[in-house]
Amino acid sequence: MGTEGLRFTGSINAAHVDAMLAALMDLATRDIHPAPAAIAKAVAALRRSSDYATYVTKSTSHRDSVLGRLRLAVHAISEQ
Numbered sequence: 001m002g003t004e005g006l007r008f009t010g011s012i013n014a015a016h017v018d019a020m021l022a023a024l025m026d027l028a029t030r031d032i033h034p035a036p037a038a039i040a041k042a043v044a045a046l047r048r049s050s051d052y053a054t055y056v057t058k059s060t061s062h063r064d065s066v067l068g069r070l071r072l073a074v075h076a077i078s079e080q
Contacts, residue, residue: 005043008056015056023073038080045076
């Protein structure tokens, strides 16, 4: 997946990077280690989510945006 996984709508998006890394760390603490292909599928699903897009592009430091994108990222990766 490379750096493409850190991009959201063409450029690297700090809120998206934050959500992905935090989700992966959260899963690792629970001894869940998703395969790279599962992570790539999760990123694709998140890119299709209008809620996730809002969380990583609007008011990104607002508590609801932070918690929302983390919840969706963990769920998307866990679901794969």
